Structure formats: structure tokens, C-alpha cells
Amino acid sequence: MLEQLKKNIFIKLTSSDYFKGAxxxxxxxxxxxxxxxxxxxxNWAMAAAKTMRRAPLQIAQEACKVLxxxxxxxxxxxxxxxxINLKLDDAFIIKMASDRRIKDSQNESGTHPILIEFVSAxxxxxxxxxxxxxxxxxxxxxxxxxxxxYACDSEYYVNDxxxxxxxxxxxxxxxxxxxxxxxxGYHGSYLIDLAKRMPADLPEEQYGRxxxxxxxxxxxxxxxxxxxxxxxxxxxxxxHKEQAPKKALETLTQQGYTYEKEGAVWFGSTKDNEAQDDKxxxxxxxxxxxxxxxxxxxxxxxKYDRGYTTLVDILGADHHGYVPRMKAAVHALGHAENxxxxxxxxxxxxxxxxxxxxxxKRAGRFITLRELMDEVGTDVCRFFFASRTPNAHMLxxxxxxxxxxxxxxxxxxxxxxxxxxxxxxxAAEKGITEYPxxxxxxxxxxxxxxxxxxxxxQILRNCVSDLSPHHLTTYLVELAGLFHAFYDTCRVLDExxxxxxxxxxxxxxxxxxxxxxxxxxxxxxAPEEM
RNA sequence: GCGCUCGUAGUUCAAUGGAUAGAGCGUCAGCCUCCGAAGCUGGAAAUGUGGGUUCGACUCCCGCCGAGCGCACCA
Numbered sequence: 001m002l003e004q005l006k007k008n009i010f011i012k013l014t015s016s017d018y019f020k021g022a023x024x025x026x027x028x029x030x031x032x033x034x035x036x037x038x039x040x041x042x043n044w045a046m047a048a049a050k051t052m053r054r055a056p057l058q059i060a061q062e063a064c065k066v067l068x069x070x071x072x073x074x075x076x077x078x079x080x081x082x083x084i085n086l087k088l089d090d091a092f093i094i095k096m097a098s099d100r101r102i103k104d105s106q107n108e109s110g111t112h113p114i115l116i117e118f119v120s121a122x123x124x125x126x127x128x129x130x131x132x133x134x135x136x137x138x139x140x141x142x143x144x145x146x147x148x149x150y151a152c153d154s155e156y157y158v159n160d161x162x163x164x165x166x167x168x169x170x171x172x173x174x175x176x177x178x179x180x181x182x183x184x185g186y187h188g189s190y191l192i193d194l195a196k197r198m199p200a201d202l203p204e205e206q207y208g209r210x211x212x213x214x215x216x217x218x219x220x221x222x223x224x225x226x227x228x229x230x231x232x233x234x235x236x237x238x239x240h241k242e243q244a245p246k247k248a249l250e251t252l253t254q255q256g257y258t259y260e261k262e263g264a265v266w267f268g269s270t271k272d273n274e275a276q277d278d279k280x281x282x283x284x285x286x287x288x289x290x291x292x293x294x295x296x297x298x299x300x301x302x303k304y305d306r307g308y309t310t311l312v313d314i315l316g317a318d319h320h321g322y323v324p325r326m327k328a329a330v331h332a333l334g335h336a337e338n339x340x341x342x343x344x345x346x347x348x349x350x351x352x353x354x355x356x357x358x359x360x361k362r363a364g365r366f367i368t369l370r371e372l373m374d375e376v377g378t379d380v381c382r383f384f385f386a387s388r389t390p391n392a393h394m395l396x397x398x399x400x401x402x403x404x405x406x407x408x409x410x411x412x413x414x415x416x417x418x419x420x421x422x423x424x425x426x427a428a429e430k431g432i433t434e435y436p437x438x439x440x441x442x443x444x445x446x447x448x449x450x451x452x453x454x455x456x457x458q459i460l461r462n463c464v465s466d467l468s469p470h471h472l473t474t475y476l477v478e479l480a481g482l483f484h485a486f487y488d489t490c491r492v493l494d495e496x497x498x499x500x501x502x503x504x505x506x507x508x509x510x511x512x513x514x515x516x517x518x519x520x521x522x523x524x525x526a527p528e529e530m
Numbered sequence: 531g532c533g534c535u536c537g538u539a540g541u542u543c544a545a546u547g548g549a550u551a552g553a554g555c556g557u558c559a560g561c562c563u564c565c566g567a568a569g570c571u572g573g574a575a576a577u578g579u580g581g582g583u584u585c586g587a588c589u590c591c592c593g594c595c596g597a598g599c600g601c602a603c604c605a
Binding site: 034043049079163286318323349396410423484485489 | 585
């Protein structure tokens, strides 16, 4: 409904005598700072000043004259250097806050499906903590996109071909025989456990295959327990079955992007100026084996061929060097460069006992996502990961997380949900189950709470445009704070004032619904008791 | 060396180029005969550093300091 309001205001302004015919910017507003006492703030006049060549404050004053005529605006004030502060009518706030719709109608056609790929960790060990950040980010984005009406799928690319499969086979075989894996093999203790579980009659040549399938199952369970849902687990081996890398290579060659040098086949990733890498890359080694990169080009081609028009790849910062070559590949395949959207998230900096924990599967010593979930809890982890913008670095102190989980604001938010539920329970015991709206005069705390509710959808939009769920966690904490303040001042259940009781129950219900939805989008539970 | 990312209260995180930089946890002072005190009210407390752009800079540009990551015919 905020968009509707923006349009309304824009139309009123542009059709007024003062502004008629002028080149005017669109109306955008933000929540007014507390000290202004207003509800909404516009910097429109300052933006308009550039094209109108008049003083911003004067424009703001003229705009206010127009805005005051709008019925649901109770006050409009121009403030130096050119802000316009609006105060909305209470009834209008109630109406806006009562609107439950989240979907954007323009997205509902589903003609531009988005595919978000994330985690895609090698199936050579359990998932570690770093995967948690990508998983949280990807899953949250998928859920938010869908809530707004976008057609959005998620995929985990399972790297079940290539030489790490062989390396895994050698490593697990060594463990089975009670030996140390080779230097460059996988040394994690999980392979010892896996070797013990291996069926006695399993032929030796199947050790590697079996181990990998077991590890994939483990990863799938990890993701499920982390409340992360994937539309598909896409196997690299399926690409090879249909000769996809070979076909991708042919396409690139037809487009004139490949050449041979020193016995290998290269991709001319520096060929064009539009999408450029800093050097050319090998597609087929001189021994004839395709590189990982070629398979990945084939995978991305496959995504386009399946009809996805936007490919989002969520990558850890340790893979950011990979982006330019993939962009070049997308370009060479004939797709618009901006249809490929990489999101780079910085790595999680883990500390335990005051020391940094290095994360490497080959080294064998790392903290698994499973361990983190078991010791800290899925809700805490999901909220924590979701609340940081992707390209910022992130600290995670295991000791702190284990013993002082209360530090996480997730409890602050969840508590609102539990509190409201217990009010509903008490209300139901008194026979009050219907509360269709707000009919009483608003207290300041009620007003602030309803006003906050209005922003929910805009926050989701911000998450989509910034490709990060952290705006949502910030919003939920703020909403929770306003609710707690409301709860403290405004007693909900009052037997002597049924009308007020119902109004406040309605507010509670709206808040609980938003909290629950918001938490759901980031994979966090909304408990009714805690 | 080159490239990418980041330096904000004690701490973990916020802030479409906007007004007096917001929160959680911690801390100090208060608040429960009443719907859950995992809460509320009020304090103390922050933009690494030096320039520039502009009406206005945490945000954009340049230098410096510091941190993480990358620079394979590995994935």
C-alpha cells in the first residue's frame, strides 16, 4: 500500500498548478526520524530542486500546500534544507496496517524465473560452518522472492565427478585398511567412521562411490535440519551423461571463443571488452580431460536452457576470482551479462578458545555445521547469519555462542511471538476469539507499532534489491522492541473495556503474523512457548 | 606486487548521499499484589586516519594504516 500512496502523492503534486509541466523525480519516502514527530519523510523537494532550479525549501513549502489537501494526510511540514514531513491520519494507518497482502502483482506472471544456486560444497565431507552462511543467505532470498511473488527456484550443484571423487576413494580405502590417507587426501575423522559403516561385501572399486553417496545424504540431512530447502540437487554426473560439457565446448567454438595452445583447449575469456577476465582459461587439459570450469559452463548453459532468465550464484569470498571468467562465459554463450548475478559473501571468521579455527576439509580439523546446530541451535545460527550483509566480514566466537546464546537477538524477537500467543490463550479462555479491527483511539505505542507494520513489504523489497536478508532481521528486532514497549504500556485484556481489548488483540494478531512470517523467511521458528 | 571485500559504542550487528548515526547483548540507576521480567523506562558509550566531491558523506573519489580472501592445465 505504500506504493499506492507514493503514486497518489506523485499524481497530486504533478497535477497542481505550481508543479505542472516540470520535470519531476518519483516520490520516495522513508520513516521520519523520531525527533521530527512525523510518520513519513520525503526528500523529494531536494531531488526536484536540481531540475526545477529553485530553492529546495521553497519547493517543499509549495508541495506541502498540495499535500495538506489530501484527506489521509493530517499534517505536512517543510523543514530546512528541504525535507517534507508528513503525519498520517490514524484511520489511514490502521487501514494500511490491516492489509495482509505481500505479493507484488507485477511479479505474479512468473515469466522470468530466477534460479539461485548456493552451498554446492564438494561431496567429500560434512558441511562446515562457512557453508552455513551461504545456505542461510540463499534460502532466505529464495523464500523472500517467493513471498513477493517471484518465480524462484534453488539448486545445490553436486560435484560428484572429477578428481576429488578419486581422491575420496583413495582416502576412504586407506581408512578401511586402517592406514592414513595420502598427503593430498581427506584426513577428517568422518572417514574413519564412514569406513566402519561400510558394508562388508562392498567391492573395493565401489568404496569411493559409496562414500560419496553417504556424504551427500549427510549433507542433505544437514541442510534439512538447518531449515534450508532446495528445489533440486543437481548432479554434475548428469551433465556428463548427456555430453553437456562437450556440447558447451562446441557452442563456444562456434562463437569463436576457443583456441588451442600448448596441447590444451583454451577459452578466450579476454576476447571481448564487455565481459573480461584478466587471462584466458583452460577448458580441456592437454591430457584430454575437461576442467571443472568447462563443466561449470555447461551447468550454467543448462540453467539457461531450462528457461531461467536470471542466474544467481552465491559464492564464498574464496571463490570470488571465479566471477570474471564465468561472466565472460555467460557473455560468450550469448546471454546478457546482467542475467548472471554473483553474490559474494565474506567468509565466517571462527574463533574457539581465543584462537582462529582454520577451515579446510583436507586438513581435517574444522567445525561442522552439524556441530554448530547441535551446540548453538538452528534458530540462533540462522538469525545470526541472516543479520549480516553478505559482503561484510563476520566473526563467530564459538565459546560465546555456546554458553551465552542469549546474546542473540533472535530470542528477543521470538519472545514477542510467545508473549502474544499467551495473550490469545488468555483471551480465548474468556471467550474472546473475534477481533476484526481497531475501533478505539490510538495510544502512541499502538500507533508506532501499526506504523511499523506498514513497512514490512517494503523491507522485503529492499532484501530483494540488495540481495540480502539482513534488512529483515533488523526490522524484526525493531518491530519486537516496539511491541515490548506497547505491551508494557497498553494492557490488552481488560474486562471492563471489551472494545479496547478487541482493538488491541487485533494489533497483537497483526504483529504475531508479521513476526512469524518474517522468521519463516529466514528459517527461524516462531515458538508459542519458550 | 596486482585484484576483490571490510574497518561504526565494551561486544555482535544496522543506517536507498539526508535531519540529533539506530538496535541486541554487556554496563550503571530505576520498574513485577495486574495478559510471560527472555520484558520496560532512563544514563554512560562509536564512524581507523588524512585529503577531495556536495547544500549535505558511515555511505562516493584519492592517499595512508590495519584485517580477511584471491591471483592453477585444483575444485
